[in-house]
Amino acid sequence: MDMRLCLKYSLEEEGCFLSHLDLMRLMERAFRRANLPLAFSEGFNPHPRVSFASALAVGVTSEGEYLDVQLRENIPIQEVQKRLNMALPSGIKILESIAITKRKDSLMALINMARYRVAISLVELVSQKEVDFIISRVISQTSYCVFRRSKRGERQVDIRPGLFRLEGTVKDDKLYLEMDVQAGSQGNVKPTEVVKMQRELSPAILGDNLNIHRLGLYILNNNEIKNPLEIS
Amino acid sequence: MKQLKQVLEEDILLKVTKPLRYLGNEYNAVKKDWDKVKLRTLFAFPDVYEIGMSHLGLKIIYGVVNEEPDYLMERVFSPWTDMEEELRSRGIPLFSLESLRPIADFDCIGFTLQYEMSYTNILNILDLGGIPLKASERGDEYPLIMAGGPCTCNPEPLVDFIDFFVIGEGEEVTLEIFDVMVKHREQRQGRQEKKELLKELAQIKGVYVPSCYEALYDEKGKYKGIKAKMPSIPSKIVKRVVQDIDKAYFPLKPIVPYIEIVHDRMMVEVLRGCTRGCRFCQAGMIYRPVRERSPKVLLEQGEKLSENTGHNEISLTSLSTGDYTCVESLVKEILGSFEKKNIGVSLPSLRVDSFSVDLAKEVQKVRKTGLTFAPEAGTQRLRDVINKNVTEENLMEVAEAVFGEGWIQIKLYFMLGLPTETYEDLDGIVELAHKVLSRGTKILKEKGSNRRPTLTVSVSSFVPKPHTPFQWEAQDTMEVLRDKQLYLRNKIKDRRISFKYHESNLSFLEAVFAKGGRSLGQVLLEAWKRGCRFDSWSEYFHYNIWREAFEAVGIVPEDIANVPLNYEDALPWDHIDAGVKKGFLWSERNKAYSGVTTGDCRFDSCSSCGVCQDLDVSLVLRKGE
Ligand code: SF4
Numbered sequence: 001m002d003m004r005l006c007l008k009y010s011l012e013e014e015g016c017f018l019s020h021l022d023l024m025r026l027m028e029r030a031f032r033r034a035n036l037p038l039a040f041s042e043g044f045n046p047h048p049r050v051s052f053a054s055a056l057a058v059g060v061t062s063e064g065e066y067l068d069v070q071l072r073e074n075i076p077i078q079e080v081q082k083r084l085n086m087a088l089p090s091g092i093k094i095l096e097s098i099a100i101t102k103r104k105d106s107l108m109a110l111i112n113m114a115r116y117r118v119a120i121s122l123v124e125l126v127s128q129k130e131v132d133f134i135i136s137r138v139i140s141q142t143s144y145c146v147f148r149r150s151k152r153g154e155r156q157v158d159i160r161p162g163l164f165r166l167e168g169t170v171k172d173d174k175l176y177l178e179m180d181v182q183a184g185s186q187g188n189v190k191p192t193e194v195v196k197m198q199r200e201l202s203p204a205i206l207g208d209n210l211n212i213h214r215l216g217l218y219i220l221n222n223n224e225i226k227n228p229l230e231i232s
Numbered sequence: 233m234k235q236l237k238q239v240l241e242e243d244i245l246l247k248v249t250k251p252l253r254y255l256g257n258e259y260n261a262v263k264k265d266w267d268k269v270k271l272r273t274l275f276a277f278p279d280v281y282e283i284g285m286s287h288l289g290l291k292i293i294y295g296v297v298n299e300e301p302d303y304l305m306e307r308v309f310s311p312w313t314d315m316e317e318e319l320r321s322r323g324i325p326l327f328s329l330e331s332l333r334p335i336a337d338f339d340c341i342g343f344t345l346q347y348e349m350s351y352t353n354i355l356n357i358l359d360l361g362g363i364p365l366k367a368s369e370r371g372d373e374y375p376l377i378m379a380g381g382p383c384t385c386n387p388e389p390l391v392d393f394i395d396f397f398v399i400g401e402g403e404e405v406t407l408e409i410f411d412v413m414v415k416h417r418e419q420r421q422g423r424q425e426k427k428e429l430l431k432e433l434a435q436i437k438g439v440y441v442p443s444c445y446e447a448l449y450d451e452k453g454k455y456k457g458i459k460a461k462m463p464s465i466p467s468k469i470v471k472r473v474v475q476d477i478d479k480a481y482f483p484l485k486p487i488v489p490y491i492e493i494v495h496d497r498m499m500v501e502v503l504r505g506c507t508r509g510c511r512f513c514q515a516g517m518i519y520r521p522v523r524e525r526s527p528k529v530l531l532e533q534g535e536k537l538s539e540n541t542g543h544n545e546i547s548l549t550s551l552s553t554g555d556y557t558c559v560e561s562l563v564k565e566i567l568g569s570f571e572k573k574n575i576g577v578s579l580p581s582l583r584v585d586s587f588s589v590d591l592a593k594e595v596q597k598v599r600k601t602g603l604t605f606a607p608e609a610g611t612q613r614l615r616d617v618i619n620k621n622v623t624e625e626n627l628m629e630v631a632e633a634v635f636g637e638g639w640i641q642i643k644l645y646f647m648l649g650l651p652t653e654t655y656e657d658l659d660g661i662v663e664l665a666h667k668v669l670s671r672g673t674k675i676l677k678e679k680g681s682n683r684r685p686t687l688t689v690s691v692s693s694f695v696p697k698p699h700t701p702f703q704w705e706a707q708d709t710m711e712v713l714r715d716k717q718l719y720l721r722n723k724i725k726d727r728r729i730s731f732k733y734h735e736s737n738l739s740f741l742e743a744v745f746a747k748g749g750r751s752l753g754q755v756l757l758e759a760w761k762r763g764c765r766f767d768s769w770s771e772y773f774h775y776n777i778w779r780e781a782f783e784a785v786g787i788v789p790e791d792i793a794n795v796p797l798n799y800e801d802a803l804p805w806d807h808i809d810a811g812v813k814k815g816f817l818w819s820e821r822n823k824a825y826s827g828v829t830t831g832d833c834r835f836d837s838c839s840s841c842g843v844c845q846d847l848d849v850s851l852v853l854r855k856g857e
Contacts, residue, residue, distance in 0.1 A: 014255040014490065017245065022252070022491055029259075029488060029542030032573070040574055048574075059246045087542070089259040089490065209242060 001074045002039055004100040006107070006232045007081075009065050015091025016061040024050065026089070027067070033087035036080060039070040053107035053217050053228065054114070054183055057190070064115070064216030066107050066228045068100065096229060103232040107217075111228065113164065114183035115215040116191040120175045121207030131168045131175060134202040138166055138194075141201070146193045159197070162189035164220070175206065180225075183217065236324065236332050244322075248314045252490045253281035256307070256329030259488040260540065262294070263330050264304040270414045273297060273305045274328055274338040274375070278353035279346075279768070281309045285487065286495035288549065289344055289381065289402065295483030296403050303410055306330035306338070310353045310766070311360065319360060326360035335361035339424075340376045340413065342406075343394070345383035348745035349738065349768040351390065354379075355760040358393070365757065367395050367443065372426050378409070384440075385471075385518050386698040386805040389745050391442035392753035395426070396433055398440075399808055400471030401504075403481050405438045412436065434465050438472035440808070441465075447750060455749055457802045470809040475849050477504055477523045484536040488543070497545035497578065498537040500530050502562070506551040507833045507851075510608070511619045511824050512650065514697040515551050517817075518810045520843040522555075522834055523852040527562045534566055538575060545576040553579050555834070557855035560591055603634055606645035609653075610660025616827045617652050619820070624664065628671060635672040640685045642668065648716050648733075649694040649708035651824065658716060662723045665689050669728060689724065690732040691717065693739035696793075697746050698805045699812060701820035704797040707743040709790070710736045737775040741767070743793035749804035754785040813842035 011018065018026065028048050031038050040046040049070035056062055071080070081097045088094070103110075144160045162182030169176045177198070181189035191212050199206050218225050234242075245251035266272065275294055277284030284290060290307070297305040306328035311319060319326060325334040335341060335357070343354050355365050358377070364370050367377065379390065380398040387397045398405055416429045427443075434441040444465045448456040460467050474480045482501065489496070503524040506516045525533075534546055546566065553559060566577055579591075607622050609615045615622060634642060646661050665687055672685030693713050696705040708716070713736040724731045745752060758781035766772035782789050797803065799818055806814075816839070823830060830839050834853060844850050 013241075014252060014257050017251045017255070018490060025492065025496075026490065028544065032542035032544070033259075033539065035539075046574060058251075087259075089488075090257050091490070211242070 003071050003074050005069050005071065005077070005080065006098055006100050006103075006228060007067050007069065007084075007094050008096040008227075008229060009067070009092055009094045010061075010063040011056065011065060011092055012061050012063075013091050015089075016056075016059055018091070019058060020052070020055045023052070023092075026092070027069075030084060030087045030089075031069070034080075034083040036075065036083060037072040039072045051106055051108065053111050056214060057212075060191075060212045060214055062214035063095070064214060064227075066111075066217055068107055098229050098232055100232045107228055109185060110219050110231070111184045111217045112182065112186060113180055113218040113220040113225065114188075115178070115180050115218065117213045117215055118177045118179070118191050118195060119211040119213075120177065120195065121209035122170070122173050122175055122205055123207045124205055125173070126170060126175075126205050128170055131170055134198070135166055135168045137201045138163075138198055141197070144197050146196065157187075159189045159193050162187060163194055163197075166194065178215070180218075180220075236327060239322070239324070240332075244315075244318045248318060249312060250281070250491055253309065254311065254315065254329065255490075256332075258490055260485045261330060261487050262298040262304070264298070266304070266331060266333070269304045270302040270417075271304070271340070271410050272338045273303060273410065274335055274341045275305055275307050276335070276341050276343045276354075276357055277307070277309045278343055278350040278357060279310050279766075280312055281489075282491065282493040284309045285489050285493045287344070287346065288499050288501060291483040291486040291499075292481065293342070293402055293406055295486070296481045297406060297410070299481070300407065300410075302414065303407075306333075308335055308341075308357065310357060313766070313772070316356070316360065325362045326357060336363050336375060338375045340378060340410070342398075343377070343379040343381075345379050345381040345387075345390070347768060348383060348389075348742050349773075351745065351756055352760045352764045352767055354390070355393065355756065356765045359760075366392055368392075370395075370426075372424050376413070376426065376429070380406075382514065382518060383746075385514070385808055385810050386746060386748075387440060387442070387808070388750045388804040389748055389752035389756060391750050392757070394442070395430060396439055396441045397469075398472070399438045399469050399810070401474050402472070404474060405436065405472045408436050409433060409439065431462070431465075437470060440469040445807070455802055455804065458807055468807055468809045470847070471518070471811055473811065473843075473847055473849050474504075475523070475852075477501070477525050477852070478529050482533055484533060485540045486537070488541050495547065496543070497547050498534070498541055498543045499547050499549050500533050500537070501525065502530060502548045502550045502553050502556045502559075504550065506555065508552065508555070508621070509619050509820070509830050509832060509839070511617070511701040511820055512608075512647065512694060512697070514700050517699050517701075517812045517841075519551065520811060520841060521849055521851045523849075524556060524558075524854045526854050526857050527558050527565070528857070530562060531565060531569070535569070538570070538573070544574060545578055546570065547578045547580060549580060554591065557834075557853045558857060563591065603639060603641075604643040604645065605630060607664065608645065608647050609650060609657060610646065610662070610664055611657045613827060614650060614653060614657045614660070616829050617824045618647075618650055619824070619829050621829055621832075624667075627664065627668065631668045631671050632675060635675040635685060636679070640672070640676065640683050641687070642672070642685070643688040643690060644668065646689065646691045647694050648691050648720075649713050651694075651702060651705050653708075655716075655719065658719055659723070661689065661691070661720060665724065665729055666726065669726060684728060687729045688732060689720075689729055691720065692734045693736055695739055695743045695746055698803070699808075699810045699817070701817045701824060703747070703803065703817065704799070704801075704821060706796040707740065707793045709794050710740050713739065735770065735773070738768070738773060740789070740793055741775075741778060744789045747804070748792045751785075751787060755781050755787055758784050809846075811841075811843035811847050813846075816841045 038048040051068045053066035081094050143158045145156050145158050147154050165180040167178045297303050308328050377395045379394045380402050384397045430441045433439050434444045445458040447458050505519040505522040507522050608620045669687050696702050717733045762777045
C-alpha cells in the first residue's frame, strides 16, 4: 500500500547553499539510506515521487520548508521521520511529518505566502521608535516597482501588493525585519526587494550585511493563514 | 576577530561559484577530535572538488587512514579561481574541508599526482597555505609534503617541491609511513627532525626521498642518473603492490557529496591491472599484475555501499571491466539485486574485444546512452605495432551487437602520432568510421527503425610515457599533429560523424612533463609565478606563458618531447622500479617496429615482464567462482 507524506524540514548551515537539484538528489539518497522505499514514476526514465513546495534562494536558511513524498509501503510516520533524520547530512533536518489524508493538490499549487526574517547590520544606532516610523513609511506606499531580469529581458514589477506584512525590531547592532510576502505560482516577492525598498525610504542607517532566513511557507486564504501540514 | 566559518558564511561563500566545494560536512565525512589523535594528515587533490571527489584513490586512502583511531585525515582541493581571489585578497590561508583549519597546521600533506598538467595546482595549494614551495626551504615547523599516484613513476619534475614520493599502491604503505612518523615523534617528545625522519622513511619499501640522493651528470652536463648519498638508502625504489585485493581495505562508507560530482555514483573496483599489453599505455604497465576481486566480495561491497550511500547507480570500475573473467555473471547478479531498487549499473571502459552480445543485452537494460570503444589506430598494421589486439572484424561484431540492441550512438577513440604512423593509417580511421556507420544504418533499417545512427570520432595525440615500451619514442611535433588533425577533419565528410580532437599544445606539454627530468622544476615554478594553474582546463591553459617560462630558464621543451632516446640513455625515472623490466619494455619496442604482437598473460603464456618474478605477486583470476 502506497502512502503519501508531507514533511516539514529545515535548511541550516551549509544546507542553505544547496540548489534545488542538489536537494532532490540528496533526498532520494537519504530515503534509500533510511531504507524507506520511494515510489517511482512509470516510464522510460523513472524518477522518485518527491515534490518540493518551493525553491529556496541559494544562501537563505530556513526552518519551514515542505515536501510531499510517496512511499511504496505503509510505515509509521514517526518511524519515517526518525530514520530519515539519521540518514540526512547535517545541513538538513526533518522537523515534522504527517500522512496526507485530505489534500489533493500539490504544495506548489497551493502555497502563496512566505515568511522571512532578515537581519541587517546597522551603521548607526537607531531607536525602536525610529524603526517603527520607517516601517510605516514603507507600508504607506501604494506601489513600489522593481526591475527583474529574466531570459526575456528586463521587466518592471510592482511588489507592494505582494508585501502583506512588515515589522521591524532593533537588537544590538542589527535590525530584524519580519515580513510576509507573496510566494508560489502567482509570483514571488523577494526579501531582498523589500530590503531595497526599505533602504530607499529610510535614512542611511542600513549596512551591507544581510542575513536572510525563511520562517515558513503558508496558504493565505480569506485573511486566514495556514501552514501546509494543517491542510494536508 | 570573526571566526573563519563566519567569514566564509557571511562574506565569501555567496560570492563564489559552488560554495559547497569548500564546506565539507557531507554525509559520511569523518570529523575527528584534533587533540585526541597522534597524527593529523591531509589529502590534497590538485584539482577542483568535483573531480577530486570522483577519484577512487581518495576514497580508499581517506578511509584506510580514518579507520585508524590514532590518525585523522582531512581533505583539500584546489580552490577555483574566484575562491583563490577571495582568499588572497583577505589574507586567509587555504583551509581543510573537515575542520576548516589552515593546511599548514597539518603534520603531513599528501598530494595525488593523477595527470601531469595538475602540477602547477600543487604549487598553488602550497602557496595558498602559506607553505614554502621548495622542500629545501621548509623547516621542521612545516608539514611534510608527500605525493603518490600514477605520475610518481616519473617524479623528477617535482623533486624540488615534494619531501617524499610513494611509488605504487597506497593502501598498505600509507599506514606504514604514518607509523614511522608517529614513532619518530614519540621518541622526541613530540618534536620532529625532518632530515632524520626522511631518512627513516626512505627505508620503507616504495618510498622515494629525493633529498637522500644526488643527481649525476657527465662532463657535458648530460644527466647520468641518481646516486644514494648513504649506503643505507636503496638505490632503486620498488613499487608497492597489494597481492590479495579481496583482503585489501575497500571504502564501504565513502563520502556522499552535496553537489554533483563527475562520477556521482558508487564504485566497486572489479579488478586491478591490465595485461592486454598496449604498448603506449602506462596504466597497463605500472598496475601489473592483474588481480581480480571475487564476485562474492564485489556483491557484498555493492550491497554495503548502497546501504551506506543511497546512490542510485553503481559503477563496476577497472582499467578494463569487460576483461573480468566473470563479468557476465557478475553483471547479471548485480542487476538482479539492484533492479528492484531502481539502481542502475554502469560499465565504464569496455573494450572492443571483450564486449559480447550477451553483455550488451545486460548493459542495455540500464544504460541507454552512447557507448565508447577504442580501436586506437585505423589499420591492422598500426594496431599490431601498438599491440592493440583488436581486428576490424571485432569492431564490426561489436557495432552489430550494439546497434542491434537498440543503441544509435557509438563513440570511437583513436590516437594520432603513434610510432610508425603514416597517412594511410589516418585513411584507415576514416574508413573504419564510415564502415561502422553504414553497418549501423543497415541494421537499424533491417529492424524497421527510422532512427539513424550517429558516430563520434575522438582523437587524442600520442604522448610517450615512462615505463612503457614507447618511453624512448619521440612525440610528433605540434605542427605534424595539427596537420594530421586537419587531414582527418577534411576527410570526414559525413554529417552524422562528429569529429573531436585534443589541443596539441597540451599534449606536447604533457609529453614534456611525462618524460622530463628534475630541471623542469624551475619551469614549473616560473610558469606558476606567471599565473599558470588549472592547465588542464582549456579556459586557463596559457601556452604562451608556458613558452615564456621555458625561455626564462633556458630549457627547450622540444628537446624533451620530440627527440627519441636510446637504450643506453639514462632515463630520469630509471631509479623507479615499477616491476616491469626495462629489458622487457625494450624488446616490446622492437617487436612493435617489426609489427609482432604479444599475447595477454591471462590467456596466453607469461611474457616475463618481470612483475611477478621480482615483486612476489601473481595473477589472480576468478573464473568459475
Ligand atoms: S610477469 Fe608474466 S604473468 Fe606476471 S604480469 Fe608480467 S607477463 Fe603477466
